[in-house]
Amino acid sequence: MPKVVALAGGIGAGRFLRGLARVVSPEDVTVVVNTGDDIVLYGLHVAPDLDSVTYWLSGNMDRERGWGRAGETFRATEQLRALGADGAWFGLGDLDLATHLYRTQLLGAGSTLTEATATIAGRFGVQMSLLPMTDDPVQTHIAAEDEGFDYYAHFQVYWVAQRGRGDVRMIRFEGVEEARPAPGVLESIAAADAIVFCPSNPVVSLGPILAVPGIRDALARRRKCAAGVSPIVGGAPVQGMADRLMPAAGLEVSAAGAADAYRGLLSGWVIDEADRGLASRIEATGPRVAVTDTIMDDDAKAAALARTALDLALA
Numbered sequence: 001m002p003k004v005v006a007l008a009g010g011i012g013a014g015r016f017l018r019g020l021a022r023v024v025s026p027e028d029v030t031v032v033v034n035t036g037d038d039i040v041l042y043g044l045h046v047a048p049d050l051d052s053v054t055y056w057l058s059g060n061m062d063r064e065r066g067w068g069r070a071g072e073t074f075r076a077t078e079q080l081r082a083l084g085a086d087g088a089w090f091g092l093g094d095l096d097l098a099t100h101l102y103r104t105q106l107l108g109a110g111s112t113l114t115e116a117t118a119t120i121a122g123r124f125g126v127q128m129s130l131l132p133m134t135d136d137p138v139q140t141h142i143a144a145e146d147e148g149f150d151y152y153a154h155f156q157v158y159w160v161a162q163r164g165r166g167d168v169r170m171i172r173f174e175g176v177e178e179a180r181p182a183p184g185v186l187e188s189i190a191a192a193d194a195i196v197f198c199p200s201n202p203v204v205s206l207g208p209i210l211a212v213p214g215i216r217d218a219l220a221r222r223r224k225c226a227a228g229v230s231p232i233v234g235g236a237p238v239q240g241m242a243d244r245l246m247p248a249a250g251l252e253v254s255a256a257g258a259a260d261a262y263r264g265l266l267s268g269w270v271i272d273e274a275d276r277g278l279a280s281r282i283e284a285t286g287p288r289v290a291v292t293d294t295i296m297d298d299d300a301k302a303a304a305l306a307r308t309a310l311d312l313a314l315a
């Protein structure tokens with residue numbers, strides 16, 4: 001069985017990894033997860049992408065909402081709203097809160113984020129190894145202009161509090177210059193037989209991972225065994241806000257623009273049948289292109305997609 005490293009953000013990655021777990025042995029997969037979305041609320045360390053991957057892989061995800069846990073209630077958040085608490089614009093589910101409380105307890109007792117992540121993923125029965133991209137604080141910030149009002153704020157403020165309104169002018173990963181890859185990240189990239197870029201937002205999901213000093217160079221050295229899946233289908237993201245962020249990062253909102261975000265890092269790129277017309281243009285920039293149905297309605301379709309990406313990476 002090949003050793004696989006997957007680079008992951010939130011929902012798209014969660015769906016895809018459920019498929020990957022069906023085509024390789026999950027114990028042989030290391031998932032390097034974005035932590036640029038992490039935010040501290042009420043003193044709790046909330047890690048949306050780590051939790052998304054954990055919930056999707058353990059079968060606890062809310063498939064319809066895309067984030068958080070199935071069967072969730074929001075009584076604590078409703079009460080925080082009633083109290084007028086700062087931060088209550090962010091919907092922390094009652095079950096989800098337990099994860100944040102436990103993570104914060106572990107961190108307070110001296111665990112690193114890497115250790116806390118392994119403990120929590122293990123308690124959820126996740127068999128893949130989940131690694132945060134870094135143990136150091138990195139926070140994605142967005143500069144946007146909404147009807148003449150300019151603001152610069154944490155990504156969650158832009159996406160959840162401001163509902164992604166306005167024009168994005170700039171994206172910054174605060175703290176990334178000083179961040180070091182988490183223990184195991186560079187080692188697992190060096191030792192992998194295949195590296196897979198999940199269908200995640202190239203700007204704010206995989207972008208922060210690539211910005212951690214040392215990770216992009218480590219991936220560039222392994223380009224020959226790396227393949228990715230486009231999160232953009234027919235000129236729009238399957239989920240999320242990539243269409244609002246890619247132009248600010250100088251990327252076309254297309255399967256070709258997403259591939260451009262990873263220039264020099266890929267030998268394979270999977271695009272949807274809707275984008276077949278872009279294949280030769282993308283191939284001219286380097287990667288071999290596979291065209292297939294990339295919409296992961298269920299685990300069987302996610303598994304077929306994972307197989308296609310893996311075959312490209314291993315070719």
Ligand code: FO1
Pocket residue numbers: 009010011037046047048049051052067068089090091092093096156159160
């Ligand atoms: N997304 C929302 O649109 N509204 C929310 O209130 C919200 C709360 C939330 C709580 C925990 C969590 O792990 C994720 C949450 N998300 C919420 C999703 C999140 O904002 C983003 O979709 C991810 O950060 C992008 O990967």
